Amino acid sequence: MSLRLLFMVLLVVLGGCSTARRSEPVAPIVISEATWQRIDQDIENASSTSRETVRAYTRKAMERWREQVFQRTETDFIPWFTGYWTQQWLGVKVGWYKMSAKGETDTVVNRLAIYLQEQYHERVLDPVTKVTDPNVIMGDAVILYLQMLSAHLLEIQQQYSIPQDQFDQRLNLIPAITLAPPPARNASLYQIVHAEPVNRLPAYLALVEQVRSSNSGAGAGLSDAGISSVAKRASERLEAQIASRSVASAVAAAVGRVAGAVISVVSLGIGAMSNESDRPEAQAQMRKSLNAAFDKAWLGLMENETNGVMAGVNYISGQIAGGLAASVPVEPKSTEVFNPNTPGSGVE
Incomplete structure (x- = not known):
């Protein structure tokens, strides 16, 4: 056998061995239960850290x-x-x-309070909302939280050298939003951190709508308590002023048209002078009432789990923590690439 023929035979043999090796199935990488438990704990810590960082931003x-x-x-x-x-x-x-309340004082106070609340929204809350809106802050907080959490998840996956398909499958088993029915109002941790952009994800939109509907708009209820106390005092004072004006009108009618006009002008001037002298005290009282009510409402917007500016973040982080506590480590059955769109792979 010539040297050339021997070389060709050797190439054929080596090629056959290589083909045989390529046809052998690749053994799956098995992640131990203990490793998954450590990963779960790291995910929960990452969620908590992201939440607290976002809380500082929202404050x-x-x-x-x-x-x-x-x-x-x-x-x-x-x-x-x-x-x-x-x-x-x-x-x-x-x-x-008073004329339409049939003697019910509470009705007068309540109607005046509603009017003053409308004025407060028109003159204060609505213009401020055009510049800084608590509802927008709430949405921005969720997006910032998800961005930070996504970065942490990438670090965790790389730290443990978890195959991407297995890590994605794990994330898809962790609930992030559960507002069912319908299923579109639900989302797993995988789905919510990979949504681009997240504000088009139906489950995210449903969560934001739920928070905003419970809030009834930026600053809703902020001035109610303060305005109600102001309205009560204002209504009592205004009732006394109405009585005084009624007496002045009766006197003016009795002394004649010209004299009555003079009395009316004098009464108007005295009323204006009296109002200016009382104005600093009235402003101080109103400032105290509104500030106290506002501080209480502001704290509610910061801390309320249902409709505060952190409500969306708190909800998602709570769902993740609860899902991790109830989860069972996943042992892969095959090396097939995970597809989150496969029926049954998401949170139903």
Whole structure:
């Protein structure tokens, strides 16, 4: 046998061995239960760390919002409310309320409170919302949380050298949003961190809508308690002023047209002077009432689990923690690439 023929035979033999090796099935990489448990704990820690970082962000954003609300309250609403002509107009409204309330004082106070709340929204909360909106802060907080958590998950997967398909399958078993039915209102941790962009994911949109509907809009209820106490005092004072004006009108009618006009002008001047002298005290009282109610409401927006600015983040992190606590480590059955769109692979 020539040397050339021997070389060709050798190549054929080596090629056959290589083909045989390629045809052998690749053994799956098996992750131990203990490793999955450590991964689960790391995922929960990553979620908690991301949540607390986002909480610091939302607090700063809400502090800016609070400063803007305080400023507009001081420069717009309080001067408007304590102004002479506003008080006159409110006196007319109280008189009208009394006529239609059939002697029910609470009805008068409640109607005045509703009117003042509307004015507070129009003059303070709505303009501030155009610049800084608690509802937008809530949505931004969720997105920031998911971005940070996604980065941590990548680090965890690389740290343990977990095959991508197995890690993705694990994430898909962890619930992040469960608002069923229907299934579209649910999402796994895998789905929510891989959604691009997340604000198009039906489950995310359902969560945001749930938070906003329970909140009834930015700053809802912020001034209610403070305005109600202000309205009560204002209504009592305005009722007394209405009685005084009624006496002045009766005197003017009795002394004649010209003299009556003079008395009316004098009464108007005395009322304006009295209002200006009482204005600093009235402003101080109103500022105290509104600030106390506002501080309480601001704290609620920061801490309330249902409708605060951290509500979305708290919900998702709570779902993840609960899912991890109930999860069972996954032992892969094959090396098939995980497909999250396969029926039954997501959270139903």
